[in-house]
Amino acid sequence: MKTLSLVIGIAAALAATGASAQSINLTGIYMCVDMCRGSQLAHVTQNGPALNLLTEAGVPAQAWPDWFAPASRIWIDAFNQGAIYSPDGMVIQFDNGTIWHRGLPPLRRR
Template sequence: MRAKAVLYAIFLVTAVGATQADAQPINLTGKYKCWQTCRYGLVGGNVYITQNGWDINVLNEAGESSRAWFDWFSPTRIWFESWNTGAVYSPDGMTIQFDRGTLWQRDLGLPPPPPRRRR
């Protein structure tokens, strides 16, 4: 009976661990704009994020780059290595709020022009 309980516990731990490890993070790849507490006062500056699975490369509004990665223990947190700071992102990936107050918002660009009317 005891061996059966141990096997069940191992199965349960393995199943939960596999589910968390296999979960794909949100895709943050894209262009953002800095709107608050920007480096060197560059409000509205372009920010670029390139993501490959759990690894992230970032170029901020001042042209400074950093590697970043998702926090294993908090599903909406990112750690930026070169800047020694963390941030949280919104569930839809539209905003990134840094611990020090910087705010980035995804730049979707201008909407497409309306279709031309034919005469």
């Protein structure tokens, strides 16, 4: 009986986590502003909870909502690190200190 209760409890916890996961769409073009490893623009494409990243160094990676904070963090397994994103999705800050801001750089006037 205890085993059945435990299984039901775990299933309910997993269902609640999935329902509260990532309510914001992070799709966009980001500019690295701190601790950059390259000079290119970074790209994020989100399809449901899954994310495809292309870093400022041109390195592709996949990410998904972090198990422990799915509404505010993502986990990038290829980099063995996570990242927190702002509530409006305009800033992504990686655990190694790299910071991305959403939006294109200002156009240079000639």
